[in-house]
Amino acid sequence: MDAEIITPSGEIPTTQVIPTTRVTPTTDEALAGLDALESTARARTSVGRRALTAAWPRLLALVIAVGAWQVLVWSGWKPEFLLPGPRTVGRALTDLVGDLDFWRALATTLRRALAGFGLALVIGGLLGILVSASSVLRRAIGSLITGLQTMPSIAWFPLAILLFQLTETAILFVVVLGAAPSIANGVISGVDNIPPILTKVSDVLGARGIRRYRTIIIPAALPSIIGGLKQGWAFAWRSLVAGELLVILADRPSLGARLQFAREFSDAPGLLALMIVFLVIGLFVDAAFGAVDRRVRRRHGLA
Amino acid sequence: MRSASPPLTQPAVAIRGLTHRYGSQVVIDGLDLDVGSGEFVCLVGASGCGKTTLLHLIAELETPSAGVIGRSAGRTAVMFQENGLFPWLTASRNVELALEFSGVTSRRQRRTRARELLEVVRLGNALHKRPHELSGGMRQRVALARALAQEAELLLMDEPFGALDAMTRDLLHDELERVCAERELSVLFVTHNVREAARLGDRIVLLGSRPGRVIETFDVSIPRPRRIDSTEIATLAAHITDQLRQEVIRHGR
Numbered sequence: 001m002d003a004e005i006i007t008p009s010g011e012i013p014t015t016q017v018i019p020t021t022r023v024t025p026t027t028d029e030a031l032a033g034l035d036a037l038e039s040t041a042r043a044r045t046s047v048g049r050r051a052l053t054a055a056w057p058r059l060l061a062l063v064i065a066v067g068a069w070q071v072l073v074w075s076g077w078k079p080e081f082l083l084p085g086p087r088t089v090g091r092a093l094t095d096l097v098g099d100l101d102f103w104r105a106l107a108t109t110l111r112r113a114l115a116g117f118g119l120a121l122v123i124g125g126l127l128g129i130l131v132s133a134s135s136v137l138r139r140a141i142g143s144l145i146t147g148l149q150t151m152p153s154i155a156w157f158p159l160a161i162l163l164f165q166l167t168e169t170a171i172l173f174v175v176v177l178g179a180a181p182s183i184a185n186g187v188i189s190g191v192d193n194i195p196p197i198l199t200k201v202s203d204v205l206g207a208r209g210i211r212r213y214r215t216i217i218i219p220a221a222l223p224s225i226i227g228g229l230k231q232g233w234a235f236a237w238r239s240l241v242a243g244e245l246l247v248i249l250a251d252r253p254s255l256g257a258r259l260q261f262a263r264e265f266s267d268a269p270g271l272l273a274l275m276i277v278f279l280v281i282g283l284f285v286d287a288a289f290g291a292v293d294r295r296v297r298r299r300h301g302l303a
Numbered sequence: 304m305r306s307a308s309p310p311l312t313q314p315a316v317a318i319r320g321l322t323h324r325y326g327s328q329v330v331i332d333g334l335d336l337d338v339g340s341g342e343f344v345c346l347v348g349a350s351g352c353g354k355t356t357l358l359h360l361i362a363e364l365e366t367p368s369a370g371v372i373g374r375s376a377g378r379t380a381v382m383f384q385e386n387g388l389f390p391w392l393t394a395s396r397n398v399e400l401a402l403e404f405s406g407v408t409s410r411r412q413r414r415t416r417a418r419e420l421l422e423v424v425r426l427g428n429a430l431h432k433r434p435h436e437l438s439g440g441m442r443q444r445v446a447l448a449r450a451l452a453q454e455a456e457l458l459l460m461d462e463p464f465g466a467l468d469a470m471t472r473d474l475l476h477d478e479l480e481r482v483c484a485e486r487e488l489s490v491l492f493v494t495h496n497v498r499e500a501a502r503l504g505d506r507i508v509l510l511g512s513r514p515g516r517v518i519e520t521f522d523v524s525i526p527r528p529r530r531i532d533s534t535e536i537a538t539l540a541a542h543i544t545d546q547l548r549q550e551v552i553r554h555g556r
């Protein structure tokens with residue numbers, strides 16, 4: 001090609017001839033081409049591979065932690081009947097899993113946690129929606145909600161016991177008080193952070209009232225709401241275990257009560273085994289929230 | 304093909320003596336403007352001419368301080384520079400939601416209608432994609448389909464193609480022109496791009512700045528189909544740009 005353009009004298013021509021017939025592709029063809037060029041295919045890694053990449057650092061950390069624990073026991077820092085080694089605790093854990101009473105206690109604790117969290121979800125969710133919708137309400141109790149969130153929930157127990165005696169209600173009261181402010185705050189900040197363009201569009205579309213909340217506001221605030229729920233759960237779970245140490249009901253075994261008994265009977269292996277149970281439950285719930293969170297963020301195009 | 308002069312039928316919008324203030328600052332001062340039925344009107348102006356405020360007032364997102372905005376019976380749809388698509392919904396669901404708010408109660412009907420509308424903007428194969436999986440131009444087409452879902456007679460557009468690259472913008476001009484002609488929509492199209500206005504408008508209204516008011520109106524008699532790179536458009540655009548500069552210079556003195 002180049003050779004044809006260069007003239008015999010070796011000069012490069014300064015002007016090129018513009019073709020008289022123009023090739024004009026149709027709009028449709030051009031659009032289809034652009035769409036194809038600009039659509040990106042997302043690379044997907046297999047589930048197995050992802051699980052493996054996620055698992056090995058955790059396994060390694062676990063091995064190191066258990067190893068350090070064993071070393072601490074071997075060092076003789078505390079006598080073994082106070083600080084038993086991993087193997088003794090492992091045996092206690094096996095015993096625990098074979099014990100029907102343990103499962104009954106676990107059921108009680110989980111039922112309380114779910115009831116408290118569920119109620120906190122309803123109360124905190126409604127409160128959050130009301131406060132985010134009304135500027136008067138926000139000025140009135142907005143900072144109070146944040147204040148409540150920082151209050152150590154165990155500080156509520158003396159009052160709860162005065163009000164409701166040693167009952168399920170006392171525990172429920174504190175669990176709800178622990179979790180609801182976080183959930184409400186999650187809703188409020190989620191609604192506050194909705195991009196203005198989306199609220200403008202919902203005005204234009206004529207979205208009003210409950211339907212506006214159901215179809216636009218709540219879904220738009222969902223990533224932040226999930227954050228609030230996660231934090232609310234953490235507070236609920238902590239309040240619950242603290243409450244179960246204090247409010248021990250006869251013929252109603254719970255994990256907290258068992259933990260308290262283990263201390264009273266100096267059953268160190270049993271005590272540590274129960275603590276591992278708490279840890280595992282916490283990890284499971286956290287993983288569940290993490291999965292929901294990732295799913296929502298992907299839907300929203302945030303991840 | 305549309306006629307270049309405003310039709311004599313009842314206008315889609317008739318604005319008389321519109322004034323709007325933010326505090327003591329007058330943003331729009333005694334503005335008169337008509338958009339005829341089926342007419343494509345482009346608003347151009349430099350910064351501070353109150354273009355966006357004007358659209359907000361017509362869309363009833365804000366209430367004017369004084370003046371009258373008369374509308375014919377039909378509904379009004381708005382498109383913004385940011386697409387404003389709901390990121391958690393697929394293209395189809397975004398359109399379906401607009402249909403739901405327009406009063407289409409049957410779920411199946413909404414789905415069929417959404418598919419049709421997305422096919423109108425050539426997105427029949429992207430129904431189930433979420434906004435973040437689409438290019439900027441595709442998103443604006445979904446937004447256009449959503450605006451069409453409102454069954455509006457008047458379409459207000461606030462620099463809808465401002466954030467797009469030139470090639471995509473040219474193609475969307477073709478698309479918008481075709482869709483508006485097919486549906487006999489009345490359009491008020493705000494832009495700071497004078498060539499874009501000359502490419503699209505039946506009429507171009509030049510707004511002055513601080514406060515916003517109509518300086519001049521140009522009837523565009525260039526026959527369609529138009530090309531943005533044609534000489535006629537370049538000539539008209541140059542003429543309007545000169546006027547616009549005069550207006551800007553006036554404020555520097």
